[in-house]
Amino acid sequence: MEPLFSHSPRSEPDRAARGEAPPARVYRLELPVPRDVVYRAFVGDVHLWWPADLTRFGEGTHVFIEDGVVGEEGVNGETVVWAEVRHEEAGADIVFSWSEGAPAGSPTTVTVALEDASGHAAGGTVVTVTQAGSASGPGSDAQLDRSGDWRAILGRFAAFFGQLPAAVEELAGGGA
Template identity: 35%
Template sequence: MTSSLFSHAPDPEPQHATTAVADIEESCIVPRETEEAFSGFHEYLHLWWPEEFSTFGEGMHPEFEGGALTETSVDEEKDLWATVRDIRPEELLALDWFLGHSNSIATNVEVKFEAAEDSTVVTVLHSGFGRLPDGPDVRERLASEWRNVLQRYARFMGAR
């Protein structure tokens, strides 16, 4: 079977316009080995994540399950925060992030765990705000939220 002389490829998917919006980078130091630091972030998120930075608020339960980061309300409602793009225990957690904006367009979050003397440096890099129609506003709000999230995590892990 031959293709028609007049056939052509389908129209490409529309591309979302991007705007230059600065990334967010926040770090903290926790007095733990990388294995414990990673576990505290990945497995015990529900014990330290601030309720004010969630969808459902009081009584919510965030957790990594089945390749996603979700939040469950006290009424068993679920909200998708992120999908896991890459996971390397003790080293990296890379996510397609949806929480914090009302879009179906994901931004990117990477949480890196780097060994330091008697501690671990944990760095969050949040990028891709230029893909969002309200990217500058979302970035501005999330910058202070990430700072507070990491401070809460560091205290949970025993930092002073």
């Protein structure tokens, strides 16, 4: 049954039954640090802040973003690729085709956008992470859940800069 009003939210089972993809998940974090520093930390220091419990190999793993991929190397040297970098503009944004946890051939798109924040004398940065484009139909929400808990990931990134993980806002979607 369709909602009575066109602006009424549709229930998840109805959306999945119609074969629709889940809505994009959007998270926002404001940091009191200049964009270039935030960008370098996100890309170059990812191994220092990425949550070990959100890796395949666990503690001691080395998460990396280099040579056009996002991946992880375990302590035994085994490597797994989580995503391909589709677009990167240093200090502005990076877009991944995220396949870790996704069924073959249906990656999600993760966009990390950096913008100058107003109100910071030293130059602050707003980090916005959008995850969208999962497979449609039953199981699509589970795919988003498996392919990244961006609230927790950004929470660790916030802590890397001395901010509370609670500083991460969920702007849209059904966050994990």
